[in-house]
Amino acid sequence: MIYILALIAIFVYSGYAAPQNLFFGASKCGYSSCNAVKHGMINVHLVPHTHDDVGWLKTVDQYYYGDKNDIQIAGVQYILDSVIPELINDPNKRFIYVEIAFFARWWREQSDSMRHAVKGLVNEGRLEFILGGWCMNDEAATHYNAIIDQHTIGFEFLRQNFKECGRPRVAWQIDPFGHSRELASLFAQMGFDGLFFGRLDYQDKDNRLNKKTMEMIWKGSPKNLGSRSELFTGALYSGYGPPSGFCWDTICGDSPIMLSSSFMFQAKHYQTKHLIWTMGSDFQYSNAHTWYKNLDKLIKYANAMQSNGSKVNLLYSTPSCYLDQLNKAGLKWTTKEDDFFPYASRGHGFWTGYFTSRATLKYYVRRTNNFLQVTKQMDALALLEDTDNSTYNIVILREAMGVAQHHDAVSGTEKQAVAYDYAERLANGVNECQKVVNDAYGKLMPLKTVKPPGHSFCTLLNISSCAFTEQNKMFQLHIYNPIARSVIYYVRLPVVGSEYNVVGPDGKPIQNQIVPIASDTMRIPERKGSLAKHELVFNTTLQPLGFTTYFIQMTSAKKTKTLETTKVKQLTGTEDTVLSNKYISLTFDGSSGLLSKMENLEKKISIKLNQQLGYYIGHDGNNSKDEFVASGAYIFRPSSNNVHMFDKPQLKLKNYIKQGEIVQELTQSFSSWATESFILYENAKWAEIQWTVGPIPINDKKGKEVISQYTTDLQTDSLFYTDANGREILQRKRDYRSTWTLNQSEPIAGNYYPVNSRTYMQDTDKDIRFSVLTDRSQGGSSIKDGQLEIMVHRRLLHDDALGVGEPLNETGSDGKGLVVRGSHFIFLDTIKESAAVQRPFAEELFMAPQLSFTNAQMKYSDWSKQYRTMWSGVKKTLPPNIHLLTLEQFAGTGPVPSQDQPFLLRLEHMFEVDEDVDLSKPVNVTLQDLFTTFEITSATELTLGANLPLNQLERLKWMSEDSKTTPINESRIKYEPLKLGDDLTVTLNPMQIRTFQIQIKSRQ
Structure with a gap:
């Protein structure tokens, strides 16, 4: 048999495909493999x-090709x-x-014969894709x-090339x-049966090992989505590496195999065999x-020792095979409803600095995602x-x-070079x-067969820099x-x-205002x-x-009374x-120039509010011991x-205010490298604080946060509250963990949490909530009652x-230190x-409008004869609590009639249960006749990842210690097919995302 397999392998590498019935047989992937x-x-x-x-x-390229091995020995192509x-x-x-x-x-680099061989391995479950994201x-x-x-692009690659076994x-x-x-x-909504991870807080891990709760049922959305968000989750004993002494890669120094008692020691901390x-x-x-x-x-x-009474059996396996055996054990598992933040690897090693590290890259990623969604929508709407x-x-x-x-x-x-x-x-x-x-505008904008000018x-x-509008x-x-x-x-x-x-x-003319650019903006090197x-x-x-067009022209004198100038005071x-x-x-x-009060005039509520910029000095330890841990890219x-x-006196002398009907601004200069502008628009229910920080001085040889x-x-x-990845809100309590009794060793860093889109605190007796929404992911906390802080x-x-091997010292384009601007x-x-105000506003921040420009020397009267100046891609607006999360052309997951085109559509309910009296209610949305x-x-x-029809999804079913009933003769959770009315009406419940492959016919 070994000779036959070796012979077939020679055929494969000689450019000949192994016969399907001889080598691979029928597909046997999944748990049965x-x-x-x-x-x-x-x-x-x-x-x-x-x-x-x-x-x-x-x-990415260096890792794939094995370049720069003096930095790290790694070449992914050689691994495969x-x-x-x-x-x-x-x-x-x-x-x-x-x-x-x-x-x-x-x-993409492989021959057809190699691809055939790999498909066979996947079909037999011997090469298994886990996670499957990009x-x-x-x-x-x-x-x-x-x-x-x-995850969708990774899933789609696997679906196209490996079908269900991928x-x-x-x-x-x-x-x-x-x-x-x-x-x-x-992950639960994507259809995963379980999740395994390698890192959890060292105190949490000790507690779980002692209580045998390293594996649990994680309730991902207990208040909103219930059981459909539950996911069996396991924390790995050795992180993600092999146990000590069992690493046999060429870069490891471990000796050849030696048996030990590692099996029995680990078994004491887990519930199954x-x-x-x-x-x-x-x-x-x-x-x-x-x-x-x-x-x-x-x-x-190891297995040979079974003849001498050993009760240990070793086998080649995969995470899904291990998960399958846990499921078959029929146990009741503990549950978890909070998250695993913040993570500490030791007493003074809280990994909370990376919540803010490389603030400009975090902003760029957020804005680029915004533009990607715009592009996919316009591509779909323009067909x-x-x-x-x-x-x-x-795809790029x-x-x-x-x-x-x-x-x-x-x-x-x-590393800095990798960030670049x-x-x-x-x-x-x-x-x-x-x-x-540009191509989409070329099809959506013309009233006639006249191609519009190219967009910049x-x-x-x-x-505040744009060559087009300046020139x-x-x-x-x-x-x-x-x-x-x-x-x-x-x-x-x-x-x-x-x-x-x-x-x-x-x-019609639009009222506008000319605002001087502040000196803190002028100093940005970029x-x-x-x-x-x-x-x-x-x-x-x-x-x-859709799009809206405005016509702008510089004038030598004021030609309209609607133009509002700005007075600087x-x-x-x-x-x-x-x-x-x-x-x-x-x-x-008046004496300090600092913010002292905020009022909501509509609701007639007010609070004392002081806002300032400040900084911590980063610890400069040598990391030789726990007490010498330094602040770095990971650690705060x-x-x-x-x-x-x-x-404050330095602040007072440099305040100035810009007044106007459309916008009012007050700028504060805390120092030559830390400034802020308070911005209030005429009809806004919020105030913007635009901060400009940097270059952070290091002439004193001290890092600063x-x-x-x-x-x-x-x-x-x-108590304070933070969002989770821009969606649900989690309650935080200072110096507290719900899973174990915390021994707090870092009262600042140990209370920091990710702030992806918002954080707030509230006084229940006064029925007042003060909130801060962010334009990128940052770290934040409430170190004292009534106080929020966000690291910028x-x-x-x-x-x-x-591991990164260099300090987090971004020097910027002029080499003097990075200047960061945000709001x-x-x-x-x-x-x-x-x-009701914050949820839609958060949506508008991450899905902000996209601006582009043309310089046709045409007045409105001429332009409007050839091109549309207003256009909407929907025939009716979506309800205020429903967000169009995805609209894109999509290959699809099943047979599609040739006369139709498959698109991908995701709709989400933006509100949580009981978050608003009206907007938290279920909503019906009619898909028929929705788009223009x-x-x-x-x-x-x-499924959420768009790689399987929902009615074909069956997930492993688990029993928890807090289950009210014990399931009998049912090991899978089955999902019912969507019931659509004649007008394709769908219902969305709070926090629900529904994903559809839609077939469409052009109206053009």
Whole structure:
């Protein structure tokens, strides 16, 4: 038999495909493909695997090709080249692979015969894909929209190439630094049967080992989605590496196999007679023969001892095979309802710094995801075809975004050169997708067969720089709104003139305001070459899921009474200063210049509110012992618990206010490198605080971690709240963990949590909630009652010895230190009514309008004869609590009639149960006749990852200790097929996301 297998392997590598019926036989993937266990014994499931970071110390390309091995010995292509022959030669062996970004690249380089051989291994369950995302994403700094997308592209690659046997059944988050409850919920909705991860807080792990609760049922959305969000979850005993002494990769120093008592020791801490051993680690198996030869010996010698009474049985296995045996054990498992943040690896090693590390990259990832959604929508609405090259262009950005979600990418824990590479990949993808947007406008905009002028884009508007608006005296502004309802948006364009006329899409003049660009903006190095000294500001109402065009022209003199100029007022007295509109009022103390009060004029509530910038000094330890842990890319560890606040007198002399009808601004200069502008628009129910921080000075040889601190008179009882990946809200309690009794060793860093989109605190007696929404992922906490703080920027001079090998010292384009610009949005409301304002606003932040420009020398009257100035992609707006999460052209998961085109559509309910009296109710949405350019002819509901019709999904069923009933004769959870009315009406419940493959017919 061995001779036959070897002979077939020679045929495969000689370019001949092995006969299907001789070598592979029928598909036997999934749980039925597992090697047999021995009942009554401790079965040790040996899982050969490699963990391949999609960039970290080296770039993605360097890791794949094996370049720069002086930094780290790693070459992914050689791992796959080495593993496949070993699997072919021995049907007993198993291997799992995770990161599809690497596998897809390897796959595209293979011959047909090799692809055939690999498909056979997958069909027999011997090569199994686990997780299946484009990468193993971070869980703290990632937004749920991007998480879903990056798994979808990985799933779709596997579906197209390996069909049902390529569908992953187990999630595998072995390396991320803390774990989000929201991701567990998303994984459950994707159809996973279980999740395994490698890192959990050292105190939590000790407690769970003692109580045998390392494996549990994680309730991902207990209040909203219930059982459908539950996911069996296991924390791995040895992280994700092999037990000590059992690493046999060429880069390991362990001796050949030696048996030990490791099996029995681990078994004491788990409930079943099954153990999982992760036999592999970072970029291992480039010489798979060495690994497998020692594993063969380990299995042989260990199992031979059964004849002498040993109760240990070793076998090649996979995480899904191990999971299957746990399920068959029929036990009741403990449950968990909170998350696994923050993660600490030791007493002074809290991995909470990366919540903020590389703040500009985090912002760029968020905005690029925004543009990707815009591009996919416009591609779908314009019904672009492959002849337009749109599929290719979008794939470039989709894959770049997928890579950017990696747990050493958006997390900010990579080397500087790798961070540059991530940004460059995103920039290349954006450039390609700008072509798609141009093509879409070319089809959606014309009234006649006249092609519109090409669109230009400005990617530095956040720092008030745009060559197009600075160099053109007459131009058109086109704003695409990716939200399927009308949105009020405040346009800010950097300009060189002081007088402008703005004409709206209906030909009527638009009131506008010229605002001087503040000095703190002027000093940003990346603005070098920008000519703008002013910003043109005006208010717009945008078409739902469509575009609106405005006509802008510089004038030499004021030609309309609607133009509002800005008066600049220096603050030198001691009187209070007030910014207010009909909803919000902000009062600034005359003696200090600091914010002192915030009022909601509509609800007649107010709080004392002080806001300041400050910083912690980063600990400069040498990491030799726990007490010497340094603050670095991963670790946040201040040298003391005191915040260094800036001098108030220095603040007072540099305050100035810009007053106008459309927008009011007050700027504060805390120092030459830390400034803020308070911005209040005429009809806004929120105030924006735009902060500009950097370059953080290091001439004192001290690293610094800058925070924005909000202090109120609210009674908060140690409680505050943060979002999870932009979706559900979790309650946090200072110095407390619900799973174990916390021994708090870092009162600042140990209370930090991810703030992906918002954080708030509330006083239940006063029925007041104060909230801060962010424009990117950051770390935040409430160190004192009535106080919130959010970290905005970090610059450190010491590595934290967790692998990256260099300090987090971003120097910026001028080499002096990175300047970071961002915004917080503050809200004051009643507890019961706050979500109605904040949920839609958070949607508008991550799905912001996309601006583009043309410079046709045409007035409105001429333009409007040839091109549309207003257009909506929907015939009716979606309800205010429903978000159009995904609209894109999609290959599909099943047979599609040739006359139809398959699209992917996701709708989500944005509100939680009981979050709002009206908006938390279930909603019906009719898909029929919803879109303008096409009609939906049929819809098939899919899993969240869009790789299986929902009515074909069966998930393993588990019993928990808090179950009210014990299931009988039912081991699978079956999902009922979607029931659609004649008009394709669907119902969405709170926090529910529903995914559809829709077939469409063009109306054009």
